[in-house]
Amino acid sequence: MHGILLVDKPEGITSNDLVRIVKRCVKPSKVGHSGTLDPAATGLMVILIGAATRALDYLDESRKGYSLVALLGEETDSGDRDGTVISTSDASGLDITRIGAAVQRYLGVMDQVPPHFSAIKKDGVPMYKLARKGVFPELAPRKIEVFSLTTIEWQPPLLELELICSKGTYARALARDLGRDLGVGGRLERLRRTCSGPFHVKDAVSMDEIVQGGAKFLSTRLIGISAALDHIPELHVLPGEVARLMRGTSVSFPRSRLTLGPDTPRLLKIVSGNGRLLILVRPEPKGADIAMRPVRVFNTWEAEE
The missing domain is CATH 3.30.2350.10 (Pseudouridine synthase)
Structure with a gap:
């Protein structure tokens, strides 16, 4: 299967x-x-x-979607409800206008400091293992992108949001930072992933x-x-070329034979007659030709089963 x-x-x-x-x-x-x-x-x-x-x-994991609920007025060491409370504040005075303005500041490309309770490694050790021992080293911020962040409902102290973001974005860190921006602290209460790429x-x-x-x-x-790899363009090749590529050998093609457009794709896929994936290749321009180098070969029995 x-x-x-x-x-x-x-x-x-x-x-x-x-x-x-x-x-x-x-x-x-x-x-x-x-x-x-x-x-x-x-x-x-x-x-x-x-x-x-x-x-x-x-x-394709370029975009991920989440429905999340942040609890404003409480911060924990893990960034979610399972952690130890490290600060509390009264968030009942926040109004939707102020919250909406703060939410808008989290759109676009930004630096985000990951939570200490995460799988990110420090000197080869997952951060959550260090955090469980009470060790919290300084973490470098990472570039993320928030494509959309929509306020759904504000019922103090719970704020419901819809998020579309880049891979590597931490919803726990977003709830934490938004709460801090509003002056009351925050943590993640609930999280549901709604989409990942095309799925x-x-x-x-x-x-x-x-x-x-x-x-x-x-x-x-x-x-x-x-x-599932529909975002990767398909390359049509002859049976003899398929055989060579399946053996891991690069095959050169005249540029005139290919219709790749002005920007050469990073990857191309080769499929069988019945639509099964056989090979992923990387185009490498070489003078008048483009060499197709196999980067992932799917065994024939696997691809055709």
Whole structure:
């Protein structure tokens, strides 16, 4: 079994727990996932099964969507409700106009300091392991981008927001920083991932469906690997060229044969006659030609199964 499975993760289990549950249904296939969710978070998990795990690094994760609730007036060391409270303040006096103005300042490209309770590593050690020992080293800010941030409802002390952001954005840090900007502190109360790249939670299966339906049901809900990489342009090649590329050998093409447009894509995909992904190649201009260098080859038996 090979493909992409969209799952609506329930609250209370880890991302790895979800992978193990899926793996029991599709064994002996390899199973992985894209984009970890904290145990308290719910929503979209992109699960990769079989040969699809080889496509993990090439998925479109440029934009992620979340529905989140921030609690204003309280800050914790972890940035969420599971942490130790480090400050409290009265947020009842905040009005929606002031909140809306503050929210607008979080649009665009900015620096964000990650939470200490995160998987980011410091000298090879995950930060959350250091934080559990009471060690909180200074963290360098990271560039993120918020494409949209919309206020849905303000019922003190809870602020509901809809967020579309770049990969690597921490909703916990956003709630923290927004609360500080408003002078009362803040933390994340609830988080639900609604989308990741082209995938949406409305198309996801539930945990109950996985457990009750098993492998037969899951096979009907898989997204093909090539379809999951729809953002990568397709390159049409001859059978002999496919064979050479499958062996890991670069193949040169005259520029006149290719219609790549003014900007050469970073990657191209080669698919079989029935639409199965075979190879990902990287175009490398060489004089009058463009060499196609294989960067990921999917075994024929995997791609055609």
